[in-house]
Amino acid sequence: MALYEDYDLYINNSLTRKKEKFEALKAPNVGMYVCGPTVYSDVHLGNCRTFITFDMVYRYLSHLGYKVRYVRNITDAGHLENDADEGEDKISKKARLEALEPMEIVQKYTLGFHEVMAKFNTIPPSIEPTATGHIVEQIDMIEQIINNGWAYVENGSVYFDVEKYNAANDYGKLSGRKIEELISGTRELDAQSEKRNPLDFAIWKKASPSHIQRWNSPWSVGFPGWHLECSVMSTKYLGEQFDIHGGGMDLKFPHHECEIAQNKASNGVDAVRYWMHGNMLTLNGQRMSKSTGNTLLPGELFSGDTDKLSKGYAPTVARFFMMQAHYGSQLDFSDEALQAAEKGYNRLMQAVAKLDTLEANGANTDFDVPNWRKDCYTAMGDDFNTPILISHLFEAVRFINGAEKACGLSSENLVLLKNTLNAFVYDVLGLEKAGEGNQSDKLDEVVTMLIEMRNKARADKDWALSDQIRDELATIGIQLKDGADGTSYSLD
Template identity: 65%
Template sequence: MQLYKDQELKIYNSLTGEKEVFKPINEGHVGMYVCGPTVYSNVHLGNVRTFMSFDVIFRYLRHLGYKVRYVRNITDAGHLENDADVGEDKITKKARLEQIEPMEVVQRYTVDFHNVLSTLNFLPPSIEPTATGHIIEQIELVKAIIDNGFAYEVNGSVYFDVHKFNETSQYGKLSKRVLEDLIHNTRTLDGQSDKKNPQDFALWKKAEPQHIMRWPSPWGDGFPGWHLECTAMSTKYLGETFDIHGGGMDLKFPHHECEIAQNEAALGKSPVNYWMHANMLEMNGQRMAKSTGNTINPHELLSGDNDKMSKAYSPNVVRFFMAQSSYRSVLDLTDAGLLASEKGYNRLMESLGLISNLKASNASSIHINEWLKKCYEAMNDDFNTPILIANLFEGGKYINQVKEGSETLTAEDITLLEKSLNTFLFDVLGLRKDEKTQAGGGDKLAGAVDVLIKLRQEARANKDFALSDQIRDELAEVGIILKDGKDGTTFSIN
């Protein structure tokens, strides 16, 4: 279904600083590139937050009926320490410290990256290119930039001439930085003497004798610059100009700024129509950093094997927690926040489990179509997942009101409500259906609790109140709360 024809999606464009109506270059098709990980260590939870934001965006675009080509790269060479033009390659350094091959490092942490994302129910991208698999394309790109007069070669390295570029374009347009200010605030560092100006950045670096990862080029053995890799891979698979480029806020400058400059210098056109940036993840109000100990990795969060959180949290709860904040907002990871999200998630799943047992009426007192419209309006407003979730809770409230008899729904509206909740929870937000979340409340779980409720009723009838209380209390200890009412005993998951 081509739902996009009836929906007006607006995206916050980092380039213009405004929300803009989304109009793809080719109707019905979307090209989206997201900067992937540098695979020299276990994936950082902050990176997971970024990739999860774009997973939801990918899911919603597909839900609207777009054919999406989603390209997310793997950086397996050329990313130097401190994101600079000098220093050691991050992957080579890890390989040297562990006395293994660089590609062993790449393999180990690429597998870890995929395992984490699979556990959290990410959809795989359409294409996942590697930097080392596109050396030829990068060399050709450097040649074009040199031929157009925007780069120069010195001692086997090639640098982008930012000042020359700025004569015909604007370096800093994405990050809103002015070149004159950059010049004023830049110190000349040792090891950068080959550059005409400190602001120039490497397109190709000469490999010193000790540098393991190296390739032949017209300028001698070397390796590509980090910024160049994404320009080569994005334009190869999405064209010289494509719809969406995403990444973390920390990549806006210099990485994405350099991508724009490279594309304009080589191809004469701006590469991207909509730049999107996900904001940072903090923990307990502080920046996450290994140096301060204020850090937790995905494995630790999901297993509970850490001293930062009171318990383990399921992948569904982690996804739900992250979706309760806009992708453009700083998100503070706290135990209290995760516990609150877990309760909200369980409450929503409990409501969804009741829907198949609702009794239909001849008329509806609730306007489900209006409610559904609000769900789409939230997502169409720059993928506003917090507002969407607020509306989903409203849908859960409708279910409880109909169950209690204070509101009514026709069979058709019950079907629409159930379908819509399932669509937004599982297809769009990417929660994974499990035993607890199946329609009907999880038949196996509900059946087991019903057996215990009957045993408790028998105990009470036999005046064995100690056993009755024991069943209630032990269920409560595992988060299943029994509620005695005039219509019998029901349960909820806390």
């Protein structure tokens, strides 16, 4: 029996702005689509937060026993700065600046993105489709939309007729906008524009002579509109209707709004059951953004090679830091907050390690494992509330740290505790042991030898020598800890 049958899951649906009970369309299968990056430059930490959030969602759904098909696209066709702009798209511009082919740009930053995602211990999506790999499908969808009467062709470009769509549907329902307000907020339609209405958006754009990325189509040599790829690829791999669509908050309008319209206009159904939006990561109270330079790159975080941080932090520590906040809340990134998270992370992981050494004996403790376990699932079931989950994990930490080797749990409960804690720490939150790999057996032997020498010195009351061993180890980052069961050590 799958866990999801025992534990309810509620998701805050951005579309309805309500927490709704999650019911998979075709359990145990779940389809999830997440908008991926445009690969024209290095991803920054803000981008990473969204993908780490949905990695956690993916992990928890899988943990519950769902078979998730997780689709996350790579946008490798350049978007114009806006529809009226006849200039270069971002990928072409970057290609010119770096004197590379557009596909070289795409390749370079896609690889970089994957490297960063791996460092953060995210699981690769089941399918990672690219926009340029689905031009044919995009042309098909444009034809459907035209045939259904929701788009018009003008001088080789195809525009989505927002006003007409809105008369029969509700354009703006996701972002809470009214079409009248949008119109009044838009500048006058300039004379050159081919659009009938300033709100209309291009789903196919005729290429200007300088445009590098271009494809043949029934309308012109050109390129697809930037909202189209997600509608096309989600439909292709997840069907006309699927369970979850995720992305960053900043994509709500216009990107996701247009996606909803395109799906409805081509297939006649609302594609997405549950819309989820991750909130922004801020730096000094302002959202990270490439254009303003208010960013922190993953590499800078890991190395500490930036004036914004006092030192480097392990990717898993940054992940833990993010998990301590709810995905739907804004989170501010700071050195101070990261330091606090790092200490908390260390305490958690040391307790997880100590748990392995505990042994069952009877049942004489207040710690109620089955109930604690239930609390963990309740927290996650409440819209993936990882901060509450973590607070429960620390209840277990307190028990473990306070426990004798014979810990007072029945063998059944001890196993349950181990399985549950490991599952949430590693499988669901996706944390890792930091510094794993740089701790060799030889190092362990050397430190163990030094500990033995120090113990002999202590037995002889040679405090000078024992303190020298301890302090000099501390300087190179090895902490000795004298406990009831002898001395152990930990690495910085």
